[in-house]
Amino acid sequence: MIIFGVxxxxxxxxxxxxxxxxxxxxxxxxxxxxxxLGSMGRAVGGRDHWY
Structure with a gap:
C-alpha cells in the first residue's frame, strides 16, 4: 500500500x-x-500470523 500510494x-x-x-x-x-501496527505485534486485519 505504501508503494502504491507513492x-x-x-x-x-x-x-x-x-x-x-x-x-x-x-x-x-x-x-x-x-x-x-503490524511491527508492534498487533493483529492487523484479523490476522495474527502471515503464512
Whole structure:
C-alpha cells in the first residue's frame, strides 16, 4: 500500500491531477499505519500470523 500510494503521489504531481495526489497521500499514510501496527505485534486485519 505504501508503494502504491507513492506511485499515485508521483503520478498526481507529474500529471497535475490533485485527486491522485490526495488519494496517494491517504493510501500511503494508511499503509504506514498498518505497517507500524503490524511491527508492534498487533493483529492487523484479523490476522495474527502471515503464512
Amino acid at each position: 506511485i499515485l503521489i508521483i503520478l498526481g504531481v507529474l500529471l497535475s491531477i490533485p485527486v491522485l495526489y490526495s488519494i496517494g497521500v491517504i493510501i500511503a499514510v494508511f499503509g504506514v499505519i498498518l505497517w507500524v
